[in-house]
Amino acid sequence: MLYQAEGIILSQTDLGEYDKTVTIFTREEGMVKAVVKGARRAKAKLGALTQPFxxxxxxxxxxxxxxxxxxxxxKASHGGLMEDYARMVYAGYLAELLLELIPQREKNETQFLFFRSVLDCLERKEDPWPVVRWAELGILSEAGFGPSFSHCVICGKMPDGPSFTFSMKHGGIVCENCHSRAWSQAGGGHEEAAVLKVNGDSAGYKSPDSEFFIISPGSRKTLEILLDEARNSIIPGDALPCPRITAKGKVRSEVGRLVKRYVSFVLEKRLKSMDLVESIEDDGAMNH
Ligand SMILES: [Zn+2]
Incomplete structure (x- = not known):
């Protein structure tokens, strides 16, 4: 039976001598795996039209x-993504994230519409960095893993102070009281002894199990705005606005490291493309 679907190709693999399979994220049916017959024959038109993104x-x-x-x-080949190494790496990373999170044949139109805008923004915006952070937060949110940056995720209080603690397990900022309680529940002993410095970066601490991540007020605010912009964007429509906020220096590094660690935490694995993502980001060396 023939059917039509609006979709975006997320990945492709060779099949046999001349064919390939593609995974298409469709608006109507979610993830669909399909064969492209003869795609790898010379001058195969359909092969050329079914490239990633x-x-x-x-x-x-x-x-x-x-x-x-x-x-x-x-509708859009997104050739601009392939002409720029960083954009290509980012697009591959976000595609891998979606492939991990979204089951086959389960319609998710909101996620589709969001990702469609993500690719357009990634291709268009001069600095791809905020687009990627906005995309990670939006994709996670829509998949049910939306973190909270505006108040303590356990007691609802707005924490205050020179720094904020993010709990991976609770998926959000935790206030000092809840942090102490969560710390002992996580098997933490003496807090001072267990808090480790990460490669001399004074802003990033981790517990032995990487459960907590400390960020500055500037990073918390940036994350809150990025998440808001991702959630606001998720409405059916033709042109969703790209993120307007950006970050530099320490805030950029903290925000990037926190979101990437949270992605790995949620997936319970490190994405294959994470090494490439870290290699193109300034803070890459600090993640090891
Ligand atoms: Zn609390």
Missing amino acids: THGLFQLWRGRSMDRVIQVAV
């Missing part, structure tokens, strides 16, 4: 075990 209208044949791509009307 291509956004288009797909004609698909519903197969018993796997679907087949019959035709594509390209």
